[in-house]
Amino acid sequence: MSLFVINRYLGDEVDSSADRSKVLLEKLHQQAKERQLQLTKEQQDVKKTAKTKRSAEVKTHADTAHSDNEEETPRKSKKRKKRQDDGEKVALSRPAECEEKEQYVDQEKESKEWTEDLKAENPEEKNEDSQSQENVVKTNGDSVNPSGLLLGDFETKSLQKVQPVLPHWLSQPNLVQRDIKQNLVPIEDVPGLHSKLVKKLEANKVKSFFPVQAEVIPAILESTCHGFLLGRGGYRPSDICVSAPTGSGKTLAFVVPIVQCLLQRVVCEVRALVVLPTKELAQQVCKVFNTYVDGTGLKVVMITGQKSFPKEQESLVQRMAYGFCSLADILVSTPGRLVDHIQQTEGFNLRHLRFLVIDEADKMIDSMNQDWLYHVTKAVFQTHIGTSKMLFSRKEPGILTAASSFHCQTPLQKLLFSATLTQNPEKLQQLGLYQPRLFTSTYKASGTDPHYTSNNGSYSLPEGLTQYYIPCNMNSKPLILLHFLLSLRFTRVLCFTNSKDASHRLFLLIKGFGDINVAEFSSRLSPGERKKTLKEFEQGKLQLLISTDATSRGIDIDGVKCVINYDAPQFIRTYIHRVGRTARAGTAGLAFTMLLKVQEQRYFNMLRDAGAPELKKQLVKSENLKQYVPRYEEALIQLQRVIKDERAQKRS
Numbered sequence: 001m002s003l004f005v006i007n008r009y010l011g012d013e014v015d016s017s018a019d020r021s022k023v024l025l026e027k028l029h030q031q032a033k034e035r036q037l038q039l040t041k042e043q044q045d046v047k048k049t050a051k052t053k054r055s056a057e058v059k060t061h062a063d064t065a066h067s068d069n070e071e072e073t074p075r076k077s078k079k080r081k082k083r084q085d086d087g088e089k090v091a092l093s094r095p096a097e098c099e100e101k102e103q104y105v106d107q108e109k110e111s112k113e114w115t116e117d118l119k120a121e122n123p124e125e126k127n128e129d130s131q132s133q134e135n136v137v138k139t140n141g142d143s144v145n146p147s148g149l150l151l152g153d154f155e156t157k158s159l160q161k162v163q164p165v166l167p168h169w170l171s172q173p174n175l176v177q178r179d180i181k182q183n184l185v186p187i188e189d190v191p192g193l194h195s196k197l198v199k200k201l202e203a204n205k206v207k208s209f210f211p212v213q214a215e216v217i218p219a220i221l222e223s224t225c226h227g228f229l230l231g232r233g234g235y236r237p238s239d240i241c242v243s244a245p246t247g248s249g250k251t252l253a254f255v256v257p258i259v260q261c262l263l264q265r266v267v268c269e270v271r272a273l274v275v276l277p278t279k280e281l282a283q284q285v286c287k288v289f290n291t292y293v294d295g296t297g298l299k300v301v302m303i304t305g306q307k308s309f310p311k312e313q314e315s316l317v318q319r320m321a322y323g324f325c326s327l328a329d330i331l332v333s334t335p336g337r338l339v340d341h342i343q344q345t346e347g348f349n350l351r352h353l354r355f356l357v358i359d360e361a362d363k364m365i366d367s368m369n370q371d372w373l374y375h376v377t378k379a380v381f382q383t384h385i386g387t388s389k390m391l392f393s394r395k396e397p398g399i400l401t402a403a404s405s406f407h408c409q410t411p412l413q414k415l416l417f418s419a420t421l422t423q424n425p426e427k428l429q430q431l432g433l434y435q436p437r438l439f440t441s442t443y444k445a446s447g448t449d450p451h452y453t454s455n456n457g458s459y460s461l462p463e464g465l466t467q468y469y470i471p472c473n474m475n476s477k478p479l480i481l482l483h484f485l486l487s488l489r490f491t492r493v494l495c496f497t498n499s500k501d502a503s504h505r506l507f508l509l510i511k512g513f514g515d516i517n518v519a520e521f522s523s524r525l526s527p528g529e530r531k532k533t534l535k536e537f538e539q540g541k542l543q544l545l546i547s548t549d550a551t552s553r554g555i556d557i558d559g560v561k562c563v564i565n566y567d568a569p570q571f572i573r574t575y576i577h578r579v580g581r582t583a584r585a586g587t588a589g590l591a592f593t594m595l596l597k598v599q600e601q602r603y604f605n606m607l608r609d610a611g612a613p614e615l616k617k618q619l620v621k622s623e624n625l626k627q628y629v630p631r632y633e634e635a636l637i638q639l640q641r642v643i644k645d646e647r648a649q650k651r652s
């Protein structure tokens, strides 16, 4: 510690602290300049040495590398300069030990990028460039791998794209012909049919089987050839998935073998359960079953909520002195109502269920969040007091092992049907299928693969269907519909809109216009009204039925000549089912879709992706529509009035 401060004289130029720092700064500038000069000199020396070395080794190569370097674009040199600057900046802020490592990495990176740039410019000089890359590293004087390879260097290999692999049953399905007319199979050619059923078929004017029936009926019958209680030879039968076009006769493909199989049953128990998405479809399937069980003693019961719950309970089970007895052999149901009965109807059980038919299976998979399959499976394998040790008592099959297959039990076979069955294994997995077999008319041979690969996401349409699109705008849509009905005199037209309100408004408009027998079909109507409307349409009393997608699936109305998509469907599956209401059972049919300009491209892409044929263009000239304009405007005013009244009525 200094006790005294001694002021010293330091000369004129450094007598103030400001002057001192100025001098110091100048000195530093001087030193920096000297270092810069020295560095440039060193670099020039290094370059010279490298040049001489290279020209001595491979003269031609050195020339090429040099000229490439000179031809480097200003953009690239700028880029490299920036990189250098960046590197310097980083080096200033990093500890010294990192510097060495990073320098090497930077050099390696830069030389690699440089080489790649050169390669891009002169691809034919690839080999020479790799040599020049080595030289650049060597001349910089850092570590050099004696083997000639840079540490951490690697060759870039293009990765092979992993192709999705479908399970064998999906990739190699049993093929079903699409063309019905050309591939009819006489009933007598299908082996194993019971004479009773042959008679029934003939009585119903079925002389030949459609292709899907000729394939699927024998497959189901085969699994029951040793009786329905046990699978063939005691083995659990394969589940069956069927994907065939709309109107190709899928209903008979499961009705015939199920009825034949249950002809042998002694005690009435629920042995077959058909689950469908809508009441109307359930009614339709129930009707087909009733036709074929007539005179056999088998009982078909439908539970869809059309009757009251107690009434349905009465039709399902009967209380006896010794307990409950089933009144149904075959049950046709919608999923929600089925679960209600499983949970609430005393004496109702599915312990003897042999066939679970899931019709419109893709739609039913969508409704899996309702857990209906879980409840059904639980009810099937529920152990009843006193029956667990009985012969043929059932327990839910787990993994297939020698021990598990030793246990004899009535199998539960799942049969899936749809015109648009998903081939997404993840979705199908939810159904817990056992060694499934797929029957499909949707397939395509892949270019090189000798085997068939299923065409994921594509669907097939009926052979007799001709599809058109009509370019239009929002104002011309109703006029075009009127033109089809009044000028072209189309009858039995099924017209689809995208909502029940749109259906209702269009119905009121056409009704207000007059001269057309029109009705609407949507959830606005009660089940009774819906049934009546469908009947009238089937009987030919209606020229036009305007509907939501409530009639788009499965509904089989005889004689629908034309389907019009007034509103373009948003999904391909909806399109397939809507247009499938015509051209059924091998007949011809027309489908028109009204498309706004903005919808066209998306729509064409959607159809192309699904493998559907290109739509034909149907132009409607504006002169043809003019005649309807005055009456149409009157009908519009009337429509506004009716809608106002309806709203007022709703509010009151």
Ligand SMILES: Nc1ncnc2c1ncn2[C@@H]1O[C@H](COP(=O)(O)OP(=O)(O)OP(=O)(O)O)[C@@H](O)[C@H]1O
Pocket: 205, 206, 207, 208, 209, 210, 213, 244, 245, 246, 247, 248, 249, 250, 251, 252, 418, 419, 553, 554, 555, 556, 580, 584, 585
């Ligand atoms: N072998 C046959 N001979 C004559 N007509 C048949 C035969 N099989 C089915 N049909 C008739 O073909 C029509 C269509 O059958 P079905 O309703 O079973 O078709 P689908 O394939 O289930 O159609 P969707 O996919 O639309 O539900 C029905 O009217 C049915 O009576």
